[in-house]
Amino acid sequence: xxxxxxxxxxxxxxxxxxxxxxxxxxxxxxxxxxxxxxxxxxxxxxxxxxxxxxxxxxxxxxxxxxxxxxxxxxxxxxxxxxxxxxxxxxxxxxxxxxxxxxxxxxxxxxxxxxxxxxxxxxxxxxxxxxxxxxxxxxxxxxxxxxxxxxxxxxxxxxxxxxxxxxxxxxxxxxxxxxxxxxxxxxxxxxxxxxxxxxxxxxxxxxxxxxxxxxxxxxxxxxxxxxxxxxxxxxxxxxxxxxxxxxxxxxxxxxxxxxxxxxxxxxxxxxxxxxxxxxxxxxxxxxxxxxxxxxxxxxxxxxxxxxxxxxxxxxxxxxxxxxxxxxxxxxxxxxxxxxxxxxxxxxxxxxxxxxxxxxxxxxxxxxxxxxxxxxxxxxxxxxxxxxxxxxxxxxxxxxxxxxxxxxxxxxxxxxxxxxx
Amino acid sequence: xxxxxxxxxxxxxxxxxxxxxxxxxxxxxxxxxxxxxxxxxxxxxxxxxxxxxxxxxxxxxxxxxxxxx
Numbered sequence: 241x242x243x244x245x246x247x248x249x250x251x252x253x254x255x256x257x258x259x260x261x262x263x264x265x266x267x268x269x270x271x272x273x274x275x276x277x278x279x280x281x282x283x284x285x286x287x288x289x290x291x292x293x294x295x296x297x298x299x300x301x302x303x304x305x306x307x308x309x310x311x312x313x314x315x316x317x318x319x320x321x322x323x324x325x326x327x328x329x330x331x332x333x334x335x336x337x338x339x340x341x342x343x344x345x346x347x348x349x350x351x352x353x354x355x356x357x358x359x360x361x362x363x364x365x366x367x368x369x370x371x372x373x374x375x376x377x378x379x380x381x382x383x384x385x386x387x388x389x390x391x392x393x394x395x396x397x398x399x400x401x402x403x404x405x406x407x408x409x410x411x412x413x414x415x416x417x418x419x420x421x422x423x424x425x426x427x428x429x430x431x432x433x434x435x436x437x438x439x440x441x442x443x444x445x446x447x448x449x450x451x452x453x454x455x456x457x458x459x460x461x462x463x464x465x466x467x468x469x470x471x472x473x474x475x476x477x478x479x480x481x482x483x484x485x486x487x488x489x490x491x492x493x494x495x496x497x498x499x500x501x502x503x504x505x506x507x508x509x510x511x512x513x514x515x516x517x518x519x520x521x522x523x524x525x526x527x528x529x530x531x532x533x534x535x536x537x538x539x540x541x542x543x544x545x546x547x548x549x550x551x552x553x554x555x556x557x558x559x560x561x562x563x564x565x566x567x568x569x570x571x572x573x574x575x576x577x578x579x580x581x582x583x584x585x586x587x588x589x590x591x592x593x594x595x596x597x598x599x600x601x602x603x604x605x606x607x608x609x610x611x612x613x614x615x616x617x618x619x620x621x622x623x624x625x626x627x628x629x630x631x632x633x634x635x636x637x638x639x640x641x642x643x644x645x646x647x648x649x650x651x652x653x654x655x656x657x658x659x
Numbered sequence: 660x661x662x663x664x665x666x667x668x669x670x671x672x673x674x675x676x677x678x679x680x681x682x683x684x685x686x687x688x689x690x691x692x693x694x695x696x697x698x699x700x701x702x703x704x705x706x707x708x709x710x711x712x713x714x715x716x717x718x719x720x721x722x723x724x725x726x727x728x
Contacts, residue, residue, distance in 0.1 A: 384722055386715030489660045490718055497674050498711055504681040505707050646708070 251306040255328050259305075259556075266556030267302040274298030274551065286455035289540070290547040294451070297551020304330050305555070312349055315342040332552050335361075335444065352552055360549050363436050365542050366429035367515040372539025373429075373609055373641065374519015375531055379494060380486035381635035382642070388589060388597070388632060393639035395588070396605030398581025399424025399574035400647050407570050412563070414658050415439045416446075418651040420567055423450045424574030425644035426457060426608040428546075433512055437652045444553045445564045449571040451550055457575065458611050461603055464579045465619045469599050473590070475623030476598040478632060492524040498642075506649025513645060578606045582636075597632070604633035607640025662721060669717020677710025 248254070256264060277295030281288035305328050313327035314320055316334045321327055333352045337343050347353050359365045382389045400421050407417035419435035419442065431450040435443035465474070499517035503510040522530045553559070586602020600620050604613040613633035620627050663670055684703025688696050 383715050383718040386712060386719055390712065390715075486718055486722065487662045490662050493660070493663050493670065494711075494714060494718075497670075497677070497714065501674075501677040501681060501707055501711060504678075505684060505704055650704075 248307075252303050255305045255307060258326065259328065262560060263556050266560045267305070270302045270554055270556055270559070271299045274300075274302070274554075280455075285459055287458070289543050290451060290550075291455055293544055293547035294551035294554075297548045298554040299551075301330055301332055301552045301555045304332065306330070312345075315345045315349075318342055328557070330552075330555065333549070335553060335558060352549065355545055356549055359545070361436065363433050363511060365546050365549070366432040366436075367511050368538050368542035369429045369546060370512055370515040371519045371534050372542065374516040375523050375534045375539070376609065377516075377520055377523075377638050377641065378634065379491050379520055379524075379638060381631060382638050383486045383490060383494060384481075385632060385635045389635035389639035390643070391589065392582060392585045392602050392605035392636035393607070393643040394605075395585025395602065396578050396582035396607070396636070396640055397425065397643055397647060398584075399576065399578030400644065402577050403570055403574040406573065407566075410566055410570065412566065412570075414655050416442050416563070418655045419443070419446050420449075420570045421574055422644075422648065422651065423453060423571045424578040425640075425647060426454055426575060426578060426606045426612070427641060427644045428454055430512065430644055430648045433509070434648050434651055437508065438655055442561070442563060442567070445559055445561055445567050446571075448550055448554055448559065449564075449567050451547075453571050453575050454608060457579075457606070457608050458615060460575075461579055461606075461612060461615050462619055464576070465583070465600055465603055465616070468580070468583045469586075471623050473598070474600055474620055475627060476590075476595075476620075477624060477627045478598055478629055479596050481631070488524040488526065492521055495520040495524060502646065502649065506646070506653055508652040509645060509649035512648060516641065516645060575606075579603055582606050582612075598627070598629050601629050601633045601636055604636040605640045607637060607644045609637050609641055610634065612640075613637040666717050666721045669720070670714055673710045673712075673714035673717065675710070676713060677707045680704065680707030680710055 256267060259267065274295040274297070277286065277291045277298065280286040281291030281295060307326045308316060308329040310321050310323065313329065316329050316337060317327060318337060318339055331350055333350050333356050334346045335356060337346050343357065347357065403421040403424050404417050407420050408414065412420065415438040419431070419439040422431045422434045425431070428451050432443070432447050435446040439446065495517045499513050502513045506513070519534060522534060582602040582605040583599060584602065585605055586599035589597040589602065590599040598620060600616045604616045606612045613630060616633045617630045620629050680703045682703070683706060684700050688699035688703060691699055
């Protein structure tokens, strides 16, 4: 037995040292980052439902690189491979394959390729997550307080709007700039949908950056609230509200009218609107079997495979792009600006209401449902235990989802028209 | 649908305004060139969203009236 045979048995290690330095370092870093994500997910610092499958996928895909046989290598690279040339790849997924013949071949080789091709790259998985969000949403909060909810949600889109020109100034084209600006909307499925529609060549790093940062909102926004709102204002009690509720008939009728109007207005984002409002409609129509199905297997199944696929997409040779550093800066900037915009909105509501509205609810306009609403309530409760702002915060939160979906529609409709 | 029917003015007006906004943004704006096209598109979109907002206001009004009773 020669050393060469031994190295062939442990191809994960051999391929590591056969790579160029940037890829070698990238693979080792991403393996370690994957482990850190699993740890932070388990500790509850980051969202465990997403981070645990994503982290383990990230570690495994960077560890499991092997030398592909010439036929598979030719299908993956979509070019003839000379004899004796070692091509690196995995048996998990080949996201860059486009030709039908090659795709049909890879579908029979890579175990996650069917899910990637038939559910991820066409945006289905984002729509399934959105359907699940729709089932969890109570649009009654928006209907009961439309002015406040919509105003806060609009203010909290500051990052989504302001990051676009900044990204263009930093050298991204309009399509890439719009995709990374959507991180400010703090809605993962919409970032995925926008980047798949507008910047397919950068959708992997943009989506990974988006989901990593969205995991951080739960940990980072409390510090932003404490920095921008003094304790005296954080503890402000909201005025009492009438106990009359919005009926499910009204919510259902609003879902139907809203979905139809928004689909007529922004057909490019119609899959997202349909997914969101079908969830709302199923909930309000009282279809309990459908609610249990969408709320359980659909939402959790989609989230699990979304996390796993995002992790597996983080293979060093796919994700190492010169633009990743710019995306990292712009992503955090977008989320920070949206948070600041939301709190500015909260302050404006506070002053215009005659100092009755707690400014902290502004942060809930950032549409990370229901994380930002829960963060707002938690921060208020720390100062005044019996101050309840959750209904208003949820109204702003749900409006945030709707305004982010509208901005998605505006970007995917208008950006292709810009030259 | 009792509450929707009792508040029909807002629902009908809101839906009609929203659809009028859609017509302006999607049917009228493409017929025009230059900056007028952008103005009509954005104006139509705002009108459509305003229609949906009017429905929300109608529901809010009903809740306030019911709370007084």
